[in-house]
Amino acid sequence: MNNVPTSSQPERTYAPCVFVTDDDASVRDAIGFLLQSEQLDHLLCATADELLEMVSPQHRGCILLDVRMPGLDGLQAQQALNERGIRLPVIFISGHADISTAVRAVQAGALDFLEKPFDDELLLEKVRNALDLDQSDWENEHERDDIEQRIAxxxxxxxxxxxxxxxxxxxxxxxxxxxxxxxxxxxxxxxxxxxxxxxxxxxxxxxxxxxxxxxxxxx
Incomplete structure (x- = not known):
């Protein structure tokens, strides 16, 4: 696991991080190893509650989110993220994907939906796209904030x-x-x-x- 941005580390608050949330330890470890091999900062979470404790609107990066988990499932976690103003791109991963679930996820703002088992290169491509999108969104929001201050x-x-x-x-x-x-x-x-x-x-x-x-x- 790489260092995780926290409120006690303001210099890393905006460092891109991939938040991996899956109740299957073998899946978490496999994704973590893959991200580590690409030198991508990441955090592994076993539940949606762990994710919600760690991530905030100030973080940058993306979220890999399993659909079916104990407690809050992926779609419920996505709703909670939206309610908290956390706009990081979400990529759903599931071993039980179906069209209706994928449609609901995308309608709620998910960036993509991958079914297990997935190709490593495809996953990395989706993650890189999500990180690029978040970087662009953050830069645009930063510019808008600057304009707001000037208008004020x-x-x-x-x-x-x-x-x-x-x-x-x-x-x-x-x-x-x-x-x-x-x-x-x-x-x-x-x-x-x-x-x-x-x-x-x-x-x-x-x-x-x-x-x-x-x-x-x-x-």
Missing amino acids: ALTPRERQVVEGILDCKLNKIIADDLDISVRTVEIHRANALDKLGARNSSEMIRMVLSSHSYRDWLL
């Missing part, structure tokens, strides 16, 4: 000017709506561009539209 730094007047730009209004129209001069609109626009780190209005619009803040503005 806008003054109320700068935000009003940005809203006018989003509505495709000319500076003169924005100035009339806000009862200020066109020059003042230009100053607020320049300040907003600077705070958001946007090179031009088009880039600023793209950044704002990708944010959660914009949805709040529409309410």
Whole structure:
């Protein structure tokens, strides 16, 4: 077993880890050996409860999850993960796979479904794809968080000017709506561009539209 990211190891909080959850010790050990041979950090869990104790929304990586286990089964564990805001890609593994179970898993957000016995190379391919997907999702979320912080730094007047730009209004129209001069609109626009780190209005619009803040503005 490799080192496991925990809250007491903040420098490893975001280190990618493969969480292997299966009640069959021989399966866990076999997958663990395979992951070790590829130098992939991993954690072996015998039950869904063990998994839920270890993983948090701050972790990065993916989850290999057996469908049939004592206590919480795989689908119940997946529901618990979703309820806790844990969005790591989930790959289900099962020796008793059926179409209805696979469909339910995918509908609940599972990335893939593999039936035992599975080919080692196929499993590694699925794991690498899941890790790549999680990395991409994490980078996008990190970028969105950064944009949110920049938007929060806008003054109320700068935000009003940005809203006018989003509505495709000319500076003169924005100035009339806000009862200020066109020059003042230009100053607020320049300040907003600077705070958001946007090179031009088009880039600023793209950044704002990708944010959660914009949805709040529409309410």
